[in-house]
Each structure stands twice: as C-alpha cells, then as structure tokens.
Amino acid sequence: MNTVASATLVAVALGFGLWAGWLIGRSRSLRPTARPETRRVPTLAELLQRTFRTTGSGLAVLSGSGEVVLHNRRAAELGVVRAGRPDPRAWAACRRVLDGSVQTDVVDLAPLDAGGPGRRPAAVVATVQGLGDGFTLVEAADMSESVRLEATRRDFVANVSHELKTPVGAVGLLAEAVLDSADDPETVHRFATKILRESTRLGALVTELIALSRLTGAEALPDLxxxxxxxxxxxxxxxxxxxxxxxxxxxxxxxxxxxxxxxxxxxxxxxxxxxxxxxxxxxxxxxxxxxxxxxxxxxxxxxxxxxxxxxxxxxxxxxxxxxxxxxxxxxxxxxxxxxxxxxxxxxxxxxxxxxxxxxxxxxxxxxxxxxxxxxxxxxxxxxxxxxxxxxx
The missing domain is CATH 3.30.565.10 (Histidine kinase-like ATPase, C-terminal domain)
Structure with missing residues (x-):
C-alpha cells in the first residue's frame, strides 16, 4: 500500500472515531437525569414546635385548670414551670387574664430559692396573654443583666456624687476662710494652698471620669x-x-x-x-x-x-x-x-x-x-x- 492510501485510511479512521465519540456523548447528554431525592417539607406545626423549643425565652402554655400543656426547657430554667406545675405567681397572672381583669399581665418571678443549689437567674419577668378557649401563654425573660447594670449605674452615680461633693465642698469652705483672713497673708497662703490641692484633685477626678465614660462599653479599637x-x-x-x-x-x-x-x-x-x-x-x-x-x-x-x-x-x-x-x-x-x-x-x-x-x-x-x-x-x-x- 502506498503512502497516500495509508494516509487516507488513517484520516478516515480518525474521523470515524471522532464521530462515534460525538454520538456517545450526545446520547449520554440526552438521557433523562435522575431526579434528586425528594425531601419532606416540615409541616407548620413542626416548625412552630422547633421555634418553641429553641427560643431564648421561657414559654409555657397553660390550660384553664392550671395544667401545663406545653413548655420548653428555658421555662423550667427560669422557674416558670416547677416539677410539671406552673409557678403560683404565673398561674395567678393567668387567672387574671382568663377572668378578663386584664388583657395582658406582667409578673415578677424573682426566684423563690435563689440561694439554693442550681439557682436560677436573679431577676425574671414574665408576660401573660390569653390564647383563647381558656388557654394562656406565659413568656419569661432573664432580666438579671439589666438589673445588674441598673444597680451598677445607681452605684456609679452615687459614688460620683459623693466624690465630687467632697472637693467642691472643701473648696467652698476654704474660699470662705480666705475671705475671712484677708488681712493675714500667712493664713491666706495656707488656705490657698489647700484650695489648689483640692481643685487639682477635682480636675483629676473629672478628667478620669470623662476618660472612663469613653472607654466603658466601647468595642475593641478599630484603627490600631x-x-x-x-x-x-x-x-x-x-x-x-x-x-x-x-x-x-x-x-x-x-x-x-x-x-x-x-x-x-x-x-x-x-x-x-x-x-x-x-x-x-x-x-x-x-x-x-x-x-x-x-x-x-x-x-x-x-x-x-x-x-x-x-x-x-x-x-x-x-x-x-x-x-x-x-x-x-x-x-x-x-x-x-x-x-x-x-x-x-x-x-x-x-x-x-x-x-x-x-x-x-x-x-x-x-x-x-x-x-x-x-x-x-x-x-x-x-x-x-x-x-x-x-x-x-
């Protein structure tokens, strides 16, 4: 076989191979793709139950007779439900809502055993509202941090008032003493020195209060x-x-x-x-x-x-x-x-x-x-x- 014939056979074989590959690929692409496994969509009731379980608030549904129909773990942690029974204060608020005395009631559920083992948060506030047909919903939140911050704020204001009042009062008294001793240079110098010391202390206090107010509660510095x-x-x-x-x-x-x-x-x-x-x-x-x-x-x-x-x-x-x-x-x-x-x-x-x-x-x-x-x-x-x- 001559060279030209051999080259022709090789070209035909190559072309056939490419055509066959194209047909195989085309047939695969035309095959119906397998359907993905169908996932079951949760029902609305299941979604509500998941929300009920995972919320950060303590939730409890009570019947008209005071039975706990449903509650999440957080409700037990906050003391809304104890040993399967509602907290007496929460149930009393539920009765007021059921009687029509109020539409929504707010009750303080300060722990009865805050000092005992497994103690609960120091401050719990619950909101009670009716669900109709004799059922009520108790929603409780841990307010311990808010109470702590408020107590800190009150202490801070009281301390600032006291600390400022001391040097201010001293400066006032010393100034009066200077006026009364205007004819005695030695006494004026002694009291003036004390005024300077108290004013310096007052200035340092104000400066540090301003610095502290800027730093407190601030996040990490962004530009370092x-x-x-x-x-x-x-x-x-x-x-x-x-x-x-x-x-x-x-x-x-x-x-x-x-x-x-x-x-x-x-x-x-x-x-x-x-x-x-x-x-x-x-x-x-x-x-x-x-x-x-x-x-x-x-x-x-x-x-x-x-x-x-x-x-x-x-x-x-x-x-x-x-x-x-x-x-x-x-x-x-x-x-x-x-x-x-x-x-x-x-x-x-x-x-x-x-x-x-x-x-x-x-x-x-x-x-x-x-x-x-x-x-x-x-x-x-x-x-x-x-x-x-x-x-x-």
Whole structure:
C-alpha cells in the first residue's frame, strides 16, 4: 500500500472515531437525569414546635385548670414551670387574664430559692396573654443583666456624687476662710494652698471620669497603630517621676526590649502610668518599684511590681471596680480618685488584652498588662529562640 492510501485510511479512521465519540456523548447528554431525592417539607406545626423549643425565652402554655400543656426547657430554667406545675405567681397572672381583669399581665418571678443549689437567674419577668378557649401563654425573660447594670449605674452615680461633693465642698469652705483672713497673708497662703490641692484633685477626678465614660462599653479599637513598648514605658515613667521623687521611691526598669504591639499609644501610656502611680502610692518610703517587659505565649506583658502593703485575697477581685479603694485613708492622702485601675482594665479590654494581678499582704503586688503580640514580634521571638537552640 502506498503512502497516500495509508494516509487516507488513517484520516478516515480518525474521523470515524471522532464521530462515534460525538454520538456517545450526545446520547449520554440526552438521557433523562435522575431526579434528586425528594425531601419532606416540615409541616407548620413542626416548625412552630422547633421555634418553641429553641427560643431564648421561657414559654409555657397553660390550660384553664392550671395544667401545663406545653413548655420548653428555658421555662423550667427560669422557674416558670416547677416539677410539671406552673409557678403560683404565673398561674395567678393567668387567672387574671382568663377572668378578663386584664388583657395582658406582667409578673415578677424573682426566684423563690435563689440561694439554693442550681439557682436560677436573679431577676425574671414574665408576660401573660390569653390564647383563647381558656388557654394562656406565659413568656419569661432573664432580666438579671439589666438589673445588674441598673444597680451598677445607681452605684456609679452615687459614688460620683459623693466624690465630687467632697472637693467642691472643701473648696467652698476654704474660699470662705480666705475671705475671712484677708488681712493675714500667712493664713491666706495656707488656705490657698489647700484650695489648689483640692481643685487639682477635682480636675483629676473629672478628667478620669470623662476618660472612663469613653472607654466603658466601647468595642475593641478599630484603627490600631504599631506602638513601641519601650516608648510607652519611657513616657509612663516620665509622668510618674515627680510622684516617685516626692515619695522617696526608686523605680527600676529592665533593658529595652524592642517589642511592638498594635494599639493606641496615648491610652497605653495612660494605663501604664496609672499602674506605676498606684504602685508608688501604696509603697512605703525608700521602697522600690520595678517595671519589666517580656513576650509570653503570644502575649506582650508589661509588669509593674511594688513591695508595698499588698492586697488581701477578698479584695483582689474588686480592685478594678470604680471608686474601690483597698485603703481609703491612704488614697485620700495621696489624692487618688479610685478610678485608675478601672481605666487600666478598660484600656486593656479595648485592645483585646487584659490586666492580671498577683498580690500577697505584706509582700507587695504585681499588676501585669497583657497585649496580643504582633506578627513581627512573634516571628522575631521565635527566630531568636530557634537561634538559641541551634547555638546550644
């Protein structure tokens, strides 16, 4: 067979193969596709039952005779239903709705056994409304957090009023004394000095109240800059230098670390200077306060340690509360406002960090600011660790 004939046969075979492949593919594409498995659509009653079970409110349906027809787990957790029976106060509200006395009733279901084991939320409010045909719906909600916040707000307002009233009243009395002693320069100077001290205290209190109001409840800061930890330490110590010299306190600090964090430099300096000032205020004369920094498990830590009076265990959980003072007399003597540690707590929280406390009465205290380490800081520390291991 010559070359031309061979080429012709090859071309015919190739064309036939392509045509056959096209027919097979076409036949497959024309086959009816298998229908997907039909899923059963839940009924409206099933959807309502799912909603009833998963809602965050406590729901219970009661019959006209006081029987619990239906309830979810949350209703039992909130005390609407107890051992299969409705709470007497909830049932009394249901009877008022059934009698037509009211269309909707609201009842306070404060737990009867709030102090016992398995205690329920401290504040529960239930709304009762009729469903017709002798049935009622009880819908209960946990109001404990709202009650706690309201109590905190009342305490805060009361504390602010008290703290402001003290220096304002003192300034007024001292001003009257100055007027009465206008002919005695020495007395005028003494009272004027006290006026200046009280006005300074008042100004510091107002400034910290404004700072705290801006920080409280705020979310993590959206726009963070790269902040050098060494600069934060240097500036905070500069702010506290006069207080340390006046109290005879020696401040020691470790070597520069080169660490960086993401944050707001002004807020971080404020937080650290508050910790240093606090350490100075609660240290005896001629004692020392130390500031150190390190990286630990992905956190940059700045620790302030004093050798002062220490904090009793029962007070350690409260030291970050507004206006709480371990030693009120010492705080008044040093001009403290009772807001410094609260500001530290909120600054760290807004940076995605935290502040920790270690203390022992008679030994001293260590407050540690913990901030998330930046990617560069973690990589540098890991590289240093790897180099150290290789060298060893």
């Amino acid at each position: 800059d790269t902040v050098e930890v060494d600069e934060v330490v240097t500036e905070a110590l500069a702010r506290a230098r006069l207080s340390a010299e006046a109290a005879g306190i020696d401040i020691t600090v470790d070597e520069p670390s080169g660490l960086e964090v993401a944050g707001d430099r002004t807020l971080l300096v404020t937080a650290l200077s508050n910790l240093v000032e606090n350490a100075i205020a609660y240290s005896p004369a001629d004692a020392s306060v130390s500031v150190s920094r390190r990286v630990e498990a992905g956190w940059v830590e700045i620790a302030v340690t004093d050798r002062g009076i220490g904090i009793a265990p029962e007070h350690q959980v409260r030291v970050f509360e507004r206006f709480f003072r371990v030693d009120p007399a010492r705080s008044r003597a040093t001009g403290g406002t009772g807001l410094g540690l609260a500001i530290v707590k909120h600054v760290l929280a807004n940076h995605g960090g935290e502040v920790r406390l270690w203390s022992r009465p008679g030994t001293g205290s260590t407050f540690t600011m913990r901030l998330p380490a930046t990617g560069d800081t973690r990589r540098d520390r890991e590289s240093a660790g790897a180099s150290g291991r290789a060298g060893g």
